[in-house]
Amino acid sequence: MYRTHTNGQLRATDINKKVTLAGWVQKTRDKGFMVWVDLRDRYGITQLIFDEERTPKEMMETAAQLGREFVIQVTGTVIERESKNPNMPTGDIEILVSEISILNKSLTPPFTIEDETDGGEDLRMKYRYLDIRRKPVRNNLVFRHKVTMAVRNYLSKKDFVEVETPYLIKSTPEGARDFVVPSRMNEGQFYALPQSPQTFKQLLMVGGMDKYFQIVKCFRDEDLRADRQPEFTQIDCEMAFIEQEDILNTFEGLTRHLLKEINGVEIGEFPRMQYDDAMRLYGNDKPDIRFGMQFGELNPVAQHKDFNVFNTAELVVGIAVPGGNSYTRKEIDKLIDWVKRPQVGALGMVYCRVNEDGSFKSSVDKFYDQEDLAKWAEVTQASPGDLICVLSGDTHKVRAQLSTLRMELAERLGLRKANEFAPLWVVDFPLLELDEETGHYHAMHHPFTSPKPGQLELLDTNPGEVKANAYDLVLNGNEIGGGSIRIHDKKTQAIMLKHLGFSEEEAKAQFGFLMDAFEYGAPPHGGIAFGLDRLVAILGGQETIRDFIAFPKNNAGRDVMIDAPAPLDKEQLEELHLKLDL
Numbered sequence: 379m380y381r382t383h384t385n386g387q388l389r390a391t392d393i394n395k396k397v398t399l400a401g402w403v404q405k406t407r408d409k410g411f412m413v414w415v416d417l418r419d420r421y422g423i424t425q426l427i428f429d430e431e432r433t434p435k436e437m438m439e440t441a442a443q444l445g446r447e448f449v450i451q452v453t454g455t456v457i458e459r460e461s462k463n464p465n466m467p468t469g470d471i472e473i474l475v476s477e478i479s480i481l482n483k484s485l486t487p488p489f490t491i492e493d494e495t496d497g498g499e500d501l502r503m504k505y506r507y508l509d510i511r512r513k514p515v516r517n518n519l520v521f522r523h524k525v526t527m528a529v530r531n532y533l534s535k536k537d538f539v540e541v542e543t544p545y546l547i548k549s550t551p552e553g554a555r556d557f558v559v560p561s562r563m564n565e566g567q568f569y570a571l572p573q574s575p576q577t578f579k580q581l582l583m584v585g586g587m588d589k590y591f592q593i594v595k596c597f598r599d600e601d602l603r604a605d606r607q608p609e610f611t612q613i614d615c616e617m618a619f620i621e622q623e624d625i626l627n628t629f630e631g632l633t634r635h636l637l638k639e640i641n642g643v644e645i646g647e648f649p650r651m652q653y654d655d656a657m658r659l660y661g662n663d664k665p666d667i668r669f670g671m672q673f674g675e676l677n678p679v680a681q682h683k684d685f686n687v688f689n690t691a692e693l694v695v696g697i698a699v700p701g702g703n704s705y706t707r708k709e710i711d712k713l714i715d716w717v718k719r720p721q722v723g724a725l726g727m728v729y730c731r732v733n734e735d736g737s738f739k740s741s742v743d744k745f746y747d748q749e750d751l752a753k754w755a756e757v758t759q760a761s762p763g764d765l766i767c768v769l770s771g772d773t774h775k776v777r778a779q780l781s782t783l784r785m786e787l788a789e790r791l792g793l794r795k796a797n798e799f800a801p802l803w804v805v806d807f808p809l810l811e812l813d814e815e816t817g818h819y820h821a822m823h824h825p826f827t828s829p830k831p832g833q834l835e836l837l838d839t840n841p842g843e844v845k846a847n848a849y850d851l852v853l854n855g856n857e858i859g860g861g862s863i864r865i866h867d868k869k870t871q872a873i874m875l876k877h878l879g880f881s882e883e884e885a886k887a888q889f890g891f892l893m894d895a896f897e898y899g900a901p902p903h904g905g906i907a908f909g910l911d912r913l914v915a916i917l918g919g920q921e922t923i924r925d926f927i928a929f930p931k932n933n934a935g936r937d938v939m940i941d942a943p944a945p946l947d948k949e950q951l952e953e954l955h956l957k958l959d960l
């Protein structure tokens with residue numbers, strides 16, 4: 379037997395027991411006549427003691443040679459510690475070692491295997507297996523496991539069946555590029571890795587599976603933004619014979635269950651917000667509603683004077699920053715520089731102080747009097763002591779800019795509290811989205827999303843106005859899930875694909891299998907997918923998903939540990955019928 383106990387297990391009640399432990403040397407303290415070793419495994423740390431009087435000389439020498447991260451096995455007796463450590467669960471005892479064997483040596487690790495390490499991100503990723511020995515990383519992986527178990531248990535109890543779908547498939551459009559895999563046996567042909575199991579889960583509904591879920595890897599070849607992974611995990615779900623309301627209730631139930639199980643937080647009914655309202659009030663389709671600072675649209679109260687910047691703008695919109703009147707002129711100037719950075723992109727910012735006595739002082743006093751400014755305060759719901767920040771310009775852009783400013787200020791004001799949870803359903807998304815560059819519409823969610831009843835005709839006249847039976851679940855300003863009620867008849871699917879610019883032949887080539895299936899009794903169905911990595915990170919009170927992935931890729935999409943991606947050798951390329959002219 380390699381071990382009788384783990385290193386987190388022994389207590390004072392075990393004193394005098396003979397035990398065998400195994401693990402890694404966390405650290406040694408060598409006083410010559412006495413050597414202490416901290417032995418670590420997944421479960422904790424136990425202190426070993428070797429002392430001149432009670433330990434044979436040879437063993438003293440072995441103990442003195444132990445280096446950090448050596449793997450050892452010891453047998454010994456549990457004894458009471460002379461100086462107890464109340465900060466450790468095993469702090470009352472230590473092991474007086476009578477046998478030791480070195481199972482494996484270790485080079486000195488390139489960073490310290492401590493809760494707070496001296497290793498930078500790159501180094502930790504290169505030696506991720508060492509990083510995983512650190513408690514915070516280990517705890518995150520265990521935490522993720524707890525979340526996935528809770529998901530599986532909850533959904534299984536509700537009659538959902540986990541079904542695996544293939545990874546080597548044909549392109550599924552979810553708005554990104556596909557990763558492709560060349561086929562050796564079919565020259566010149568390629569599989570695509572799924573951006574999601576979307577079409578398969580719909581086919582499972584046609585197959586009568588009724589309630590499906592899968593914790594599944596998805597692959598999207600996107601330009602990498604911070605904290606995105608080219609491969610990531612979804613909790614992918616689909617149900618048949620349901621309406622939107624059923625989906626929202628079922629998955630609100632799941633989310634509520636997770637918040638209770640994992641975080642011990644009880645949350646009532648989740649609020650719902652229309653997409654249009656989210657955009658108008660927060661400039662964003664995933665608003666963080668843990669705090670206020672709602673947008674106030676100022677066009678009617680700011681476009682009647684000689685201030686041309688506002689008069690020529692499509693949208694003039696402001697927020698009231700709580701307590702912001704305490705900012706110095708210099709601080710405000712800095713804020714203006716901040717919104718003008720290319721990452722935010724505003725052309726400038728107008729501000730208005732709301733003084734404690736209720737009077738106003740703005741950066742545009744030349745144009746607006748106290749009465750005007752009082753109206754601004756009313757629209758932005760500003761109180762005495764606040765600062766009103768106003769941006770103007772093209773609606774789409776200005777909303778995004780002000781939303782970025784809102785989030786930044788909330789962060790600075792400490793309003794984004796990790797242990798506070800504010801879920802929100804955003805519903806009634808537009809069906810289509812205009813691509814500003816090409817002038818074409820594409821599906822905002824994906825091409826299988828059904829328009830709201832009775833809106834199909836609008837597609838011809840006002841495509842941008844058509845609303846979809848599509849919804850997102852937002853948690854603390856992050857989209858944690860999204861889904862829709864699907865089209866389940868061939869005719870509607872064909873109309874939809876036509877509007878997305880597919881010719882009949884293209885639609886048949888790419889989605890013929892799905893449309894054919896719709897002709898054999900497809901039930902009404904719909905679903906949702908949660909981004910598991912982000913969900914776990916948020917429940918864990920953190921925002922970087924990388925911390926909850928065992929072997930993540932870096933911001934350039936590389937795995938620096940195994941050094942992937944990598945070139946293939948000539949033979950392999952030939953076998954795959956690939957010719958590279960590099």
Ligand code: ASP
Nearest residue numbers: 574576861862905906907
């Ligand atoms: N397949 C969708 C996605 O990955 C989710 C869904 O519609 O269920 O976003």
